[in-house]
Amino acid sequence: MNLEFVKNKVTQSGLKFTHQRMVIYNALYNAEEHPTAELVFDQIKLANPTVSLGTVYKTLDSFVQAGIIQKFMDQNGLMRFDAIVEAHSHLYCMESHEIRDYRNVELEKLLNEFIQSHPIAGFQVDEISVVFKGFKKPEIFN
Amino acid sequence: MNLEFVKNKVTQSGLKFTHQRMVIYNALYNAEEHPTAELVFDQIKLANPTVSLGTVYKTLDSFVQAGIIQKFMDQNGLMRFDAIVEAHSHLYCMESHEIRDYRNVELEKLLNEFIQSHPIAGFQVDEISVVFKGFKKPEIFN
DNA sequence: TCGCAAATGATAATGGTTATCTATTAGAAA
DNA sequence: TTTCTAATAGATAACCATTATCATTTGCGA
Secondary structure (H helix, E strand, C coil), X not given: CCHHHHXXXXXXXXXXXXXXXXXXXXXXXXXXXXXXXHHHHHHHHCCCCCCCHHHHHXXXXXXXXXXXXXXXXXXXXXXEEECCCCXXXXXXXXXXXXXEEECCHHHHHXXXXXXXXXXXXXXXXXXXXXXXXXXXXXXXXX | CCHHHHHHHHHCCCCCCCHHHHHHHHHHHHCCCCCCHHHHHHHHHCCCCCCCHHHHHHHHHHHHHHCCCEEEECCCCCXXXXXXXXXXXXXXXXXXXXXXXXXXXXXXXXXXXXXXXXXXXXXXXEEEEEEEEEEECHHHHC
């Protein structure tokens, strides 16, 4: 992971660049799934035993405020974080509760066109998020 | 509200019919928004002061297990309940945090066709839920 | 009407998240 | 480089929606 890249990410929004922020951004950026604060904490604590869980929470929240990461609530009420800021949909496995990204420009186009041509009375749509619920086929999903 | 309708709803899935279940189903069925357990509790407690919050939680959960209502997690990590079991999308107001139903058969058709023609490798989709995030126009939305 | 499994009510426990408060530190200014 | 200060980190307690526990009550089939 490029230190300069992370430093720029953190600094660009006026946040001070600290070791903790470096490590936490890094862990999130490299995570396969959409980790909770606790999962990020577990990921970094071996190499950084002095970083506290509270700092992980606060740091992730700072990143969200700064717009360099996203967060969302999963079906179990856990806050999950995501280094990808672009709009995207999710796959949710109802068995394993895993959550993966799903991006498809055709789908985005389809939805945008739909909402353009079918405006909702009394409501202005800024963002459309789709969750595909189902079951992963284990042999391929990992 | 028709007592027989509620009684059938509750009984059809093998649940015993109690006063509490009558009152709780009723409150949910007539709710405009998608209430939390606590909101349902507030709704019924004046007329039913002996019903406990724990019972509301347990009862709503029984209904979900029985398939006669739905539940979902909102963006703030609150569990919300919904008497409408048919698949439908939601409007989420980022200002007031209100959640409303949105049903559109064209949209459902569009999404089903999309997923038919664009199967996701390693994942079997059973349900598609869409959240339109934006802002309500107060004069119309209520 | 009886008997019992299911449901209720009261209460405590859980656990993810947030708040608080003191010590530390990044980064601007001198 | 040194100094200064607001921002940040760490430790800890508090919060609060939800769940678990358990004794009591009750719907409903026999």
